[in-house]
Amino acid sequence: MATKVNRATAVGDAPASRHSPELLLGLYRMMVKCRMCDEKARILFKQGKYAGNFYSNVGQEGGEVGAAFSLREDDWVAPSHRDWTSCIVKGAPLKACFAQLYGKTDSPDRGKSTPAHMGYPELHIITPASTIAAQLMIGTGVAWGLKRQAKDSVVVSFCGDGATSIGWFHEALNFAGVHRLPMLYVVQNNLWAESVPLRLQTALTDLSDRAKGHGITGVSVDGNDILAVYDAATKAIARARAGQGPTVLECKTYRWYGHSEIDPAKYRMPEEVAEWKKKDPIPRFEKYLADRKLLSDQIKKQVRDEITREIDEAVEFAEKSPYPAPEEALEHIWA
Amino acid sequence: MARTITYIDAINEALHQEMERDSRVCILGEDLGMGGGVFKATAGLYQKFGEERVLDSPLAEGIIIAAAIGASLVGYRPVPEIQFADFIGDAVDPILQQAAKLRYRSAGGYSCPITIRVCWGGGTGGGLYHSQENTTWFAHEPGIRVLAPSTAYDAKGMLIAAIRDENPVLFFEHKKLYRTAKSEVPEEPYTVSLDEAAVRRPGRDMTVLTYGYMASVVMEAAEEMAKRGVDAEVVDLRTLAPLDKKTIVESVRKTNRCLIVHEDTKTLGIGAELSAILNEEAFDDLDAPIMRVTGPDVPPVPFSPPLEKFFMVDKEKVLAGMEKLAAY
Numbered sequence: 001m002a003t004k005v006n007r008a009t010a011v012g013d014a015p016a017s018r019h020s021p022e023l024l025l026g027l028y029r030m031m032v033k034c035r036m037c038d039e040k041a042r043i044l045f046k047q048g049k050y051a052g053n054f055y056s057n058v059g060q061e062g063g064e065v066g067a068a069f070s071l072r073e074d075d076w077v078a079p080s081h082r083d084w085t086s087c088i089v090k091g092a093p094l095k096a097c098f099a100q101l102y103g104k105t106d107s108p109d110r111g112k113s114t115p116a117h118m119g120y121p122e123l124h125i126i127t128p129a130s131t132i133a134a135q136l137m138i139g140t141g142v143a144w145g146l147k148r149q150a151k152d153s154v155v156v157s158f159c160g161d162g163a164t165s166i167g168w169f170h171e172a173l174n175f176a177g178v179h180r181l182p183m184l185y186v187v188q189n190n191l192w193a194e195s196v197p198l199r200l201q202t203a204l205t206d207l208s209d210r211a212k213g214h215g216i217t218g219v220s221v222d223g224n225d226i227l228a229v230y231d232a233a234t235k236a237i238a239r240a241r242a243g244q245g246p247t248v249l250e251c252k253t254y255r256w257y258g259h260s261e262i263d264p265a266k267y268r269m270p271e272e273v274a275e276w277k278k279k280d281p282i283p284r285f286e287k288y289l290a291d292r293k294l295l296s297d298q299i300k301k302q303v304r305d306e307i308t309r310e311i312d313e314a315v316e317f318a319e320k321s322p323y324p325a326p327e328e329a330l331e332h333i334w335a
Numbered sequence: 336m337a338r339t340i341t342y343i344d345a346i347n348e349a350l351h352q353e354m355e356r357d358s359r360v361c362i363l364g365e366d367l368g369m370g371g372g373v374f375k376a377t378a379g380l381y382q383k384f385g386e387e388r389v390l391d392s393p394l395a396e397g398i399i400i401a402a403a404i405g406a407s408l409v410g411y412r413p414v415p416e417i418q419f420a421d422f423i424g425d426a427v428d429p430i431l432q433q434a435a436k437l438r439y440r441s442a443g444g445y446s447c448p449i450t451i452r453v454c455w456g457g458g459t460g461g462g463l464y465h466s467q468e469n470t471t472w473f474a475h476e477p478g479i480r481v482l483a484p485s486t487a488y489d490a491k492g493m494l495i496a497a498i499r500d501e502n503p504v505l506f507f508e509h510k511k512l513y514r515t516a517k518s519e520v521p522e523e524p525y526t527v528s529l530d531e532a533a534v535r536r537p538g539r540d541m542t543v544l545t546y547g548y549m550a551s552v553v554m555e556a557a558e559e560m561a562k563r564g565v566d567a568e569v570v571d572l573r574t575l576a577p578l579d580k581k582t583i584v585e586s587v588r589k590t591n592r593c594l595i596v597h598e599d600t601k602t603l604g605i606g607a608e609l610s611a612i613l614n615e616e617a618f619d620d621l622d623a624p625i626m627r628v629t630g631p632d633v634p635p636v637p638f639s640p641p642l643e644k645f646f647m648v649d650k651e652k653v654l655a656g657m658e659k660l661a662a663y
Contacts, residue, residue: 110442121444126408129432129440137398138433141405148361148387149409167425171398178393332443333477334577335501 014291019227021294027069027226028289031061031282033307034085037094040311041084041101041115045261049319050102055082055116056257060188062222062281063251065089066229067186068156070237076124076146078139078157080132082188082255084116086158092120094314104321111324112332133159133168136185140172143181143246152241154182156233162193164207173214173248180245184236187248188223190255195267211248223251224281227288254279337521343513345491345520346376346452350414352524353498354384357412360498363390364399364416364452373418374454374513396422400429403449404437404503412498413449420455420507421464427472434503435478449504450497455483456509456548457598457630458647462638468547468599468630473505474576474608480504480529481576485550487518489573492527500529509548516551532579534586538568541592541660544583544609546572549596549648556653565661567594575605583609584616591622594660598648601629623663628656 017024038058045054057064060082068077068089079086087097096108100118103111108120109127119127126142128135139157146153163169164187176183187207191198204210211218219236221228229251236247254276258265265273289295340348354360362377368391371378381389392399396417403413417423423430430451437447457466474481480502484490490508497504535550536557545553550571557567570586572578587593593613595606610625628648630636636646 108442108444109440112442113440117440119441119444121441127437127441127445129436131428131432134401134428134433137401137429138405138408140398141402142408143405144402145406145409145411148406148411168397168401168428171393171395172401174393174395175398175402332439332441335438335446335448 017292024289024294027065027230028285028295029303030065030069030089031226031285032303034061034064034088035282036304036307037088037097037311038085040315042257042261044101044315050115052103052114053116053260053262054101055084055260056255057082057085059256059276059280060190060223060251060253061085062224062226062229063186063188063253064158066226067158067184067233067249067251069230070234071156072153073123074151074153076126076139076142076153076155078126078135078142078155079118079128080135080158080160080163081116081128081130082160083158084118087118087120087125090120090123090125092123092125094310095317096120098314098318099321102318102321103323104318105324106317106321110328133163133166133172135159136163136172137168140176140181140183143176143183144179147179147181154184154237154240156184156186158186158188160193161187161189161191161198161201161207162196164210165201169210170214173211173216173246176246177214177216180243182240183246184233184240185246185248186233187250188253189250190253192255192268194259194263206250208248208250216246216248218248218250220250220252223253224279224284226281226285337519339517340487340520341514342487342490342508342516343374343376345487346494346508347378349491349494350377350380351383353495354380354388356524359410359412360414361388361390361406361411362414362416363392363402365392365394365418367391367416372416374510376452376508377416396426397429400426400451401433403451404429404434404447407447407449408445414498415449415451417451417453419465420453420469421467423453423469430473430479430505431476435476439478446501447503448501450494450506451504452506452508454510455507456511457636457643458511458548460638460640460643461636463634463636466636468635470507470575471599471603471605474605478503479576480574481507482529482574483507483509483547484573485512485516485547485571487516487520489527489533491520492525493529493573495524496526496529499526507547511548512551529574530577530579532573532582533571534568534582535571536567536569538566538590540566540590541594541657542568542570542586542590543594543596543657544570544572545596546575547598549598552648552650553596553653556650556657559650559654560657565657567657578608578612580612580616583612587613587617588620591620592660593621593625594628594656595625596628596648596653596656598630600632600635601627602632604629623660626656626660628652
């Protein structure tokens with residue numbers, strides 16, 4: 001019997017993809033963009049171009065892009081300190097993202113928050129604090145409001161494995177469970193909470209099991225398999241939009257670098273890091289695409305060249321953007 | 336038309352009227368829906384507005400406040416309740432790190448118009464964990480109003496003003512005032528300024544700065560002192576953050592003496608800040624050192640009646656403080 005197959009996938013031995021070439025290439029381009037922006041942010045910090053610190057997401061792009069890629073403009077994102085790139089996925093202009101690093105007036109918060117703590121109100125990205133899991137609680141409150149307004153918007157909130165230990169994670173999940181809120185909690189389990197390994201964080205193997213205790217859905221996926229994340233996230237988001245409640249999505253992944261740019265991460269074995277770098281989500285997805293004749297070296301180069309140009313423009317913009325006047329410290333305290 | 340009602344009825348009336356006026360107003364907290372609140376501050380609201388707007392929350396102060404913050408970001412004006420100030424610990428991060436700083440950290444991109452009602456204060460036999468005052472934990476933080484009305488009139492007018500205010504607000508209600516404080520309160524909605532202290536009793540000889548339940552204690556003491564020939568001006572702060580420095584300083588410039596009375600423990604209580612402000616802005620006008628009558632530096636409030644009496648500031652302690660200041 002003839003099978004109608006996706007035009008992208010009728011090649012060699014590779015099984016058919018469920019997704020359109022446009023989507024697949026969109027996901028790929030966004031992962032590369034996040035990687036390149038993040039690496040650029042690290043370089044700029046090391047060059048002393050901006051103060052403060054930066055919390056790299058490199059290695060975790062499968063979760064970051066896979067979870068947020070399908071969001072609509074009216075959906076919300078509640079990021080943590082490690083989710084600067086989630087702003088890029090949600091659509092924030094790169095110029096604003098880099099101005100954020102520099103603490104300039106063209107950053108969304110005019111230099112009030114630290115480089116990686118980026119929000120973007122026009123796109124419903126909630127400016128984060130550093131207190132772990134707070135973003136999950138506030139995101140849950142937003143979801144409560146959205147549900148009461150009978151909107152079908154959803155909230156995606158990111159956190160790490162460490163955040164699942166603190167009480168507020170559980171207060172948020174419990175409340176979301178009671179009210180079946182349109183929430184997707186993305187747990188980027190990168191095995192290390194700053195310098196504390198997972199074995200000292202929890203007795204659990206799968207952090208999605210946290211959901212069971214609150215009567216909500218929990219799913220664990222290979223976070224370095226972007227399509228596994230994308231599929232699980234879009235399913236959870238569809239359920240949330242349909243009023244079927246929240247989901248905890250654990251993405252098993254790895255943080256390539258230290259907790260921050262001033263952390264050499266000597267507490268990790270080099271072998272462990274090397275092993276995980278072999279599982280890099282980007283080459284893995286490149287192979288998936290190449291196997292289906294969707295990606296050539298030429299396209300790869302083209303994608304990188306375009307992003308490089310965009311980044312260069314954004315960095316130049318950020319460097320030219322003025323610093324806030326010192327007295328701006330007095331503004332935005334009271335309505 | 337005005338009639339005499341209690342402090343708690345004034346609060347209840349304010350909530351009813353604001354919820355009728357503005358469908359964005361909603362309340363959540365422990366036991367306040369079907370139960371009507373442990374002090375009945377929210378009586379009748381659940382029956383009138385339903386679970387959509389009057390929500391019995393899980394027993395978790397953090398999410399009570401955080402849910403309110405989140406809902407405020409999508410247009411609601413939530414009025415969450417912390418049943419006892421003693422239980423606010425779990426909500427300190429949501430209050431101080433989130434609500435108070437959201438506007439600042441987003442450079443005005445987000446604002447957080449929530450009004451957190453908190454029941455506080457000793458003198459009712461509540462013991463160590465149903466008596467505390469922790470207003471100054473929060474008054475220290477820029478970006479959140481801290482209110483502590485002392486009369487039924489102010490309770491209604493300030494609660495309505497707080498709900499309509501764009502800033503996050505902590506609204507401290509002293510449980511001892513709930514049924515003892517009564518005043519003429521208009522039936523119709525009205526607002527009271529959230530930026531001004533109230534001169535409750537004009538006087539020439541000394542200024543007494545106070546707030547909350549202590550305001551009523553100080554008023555009684557001031558009348559007694561008048562009989563003894565000392566004419567005290569009583570300033571009810573009403574708002575602890577931001578402080579109405581103008582009224583405070585002007586009063587002390589006029590009377591040249593200042594006694595600060597608060598129920599809170601002494602060290603780093605609001606009295607310390609008031610004293611520092613007067614030192615900076617009215618030093619040349621002072622004829623005597625600024626004095627304080629406060630709770631002692633012990634965990635508030637020990638339970639056994641003699642212990643609680645030792646802790647609480649009462650009329651006799653205020654009178655002794657006023658006599659000492661007058662004699663200086």
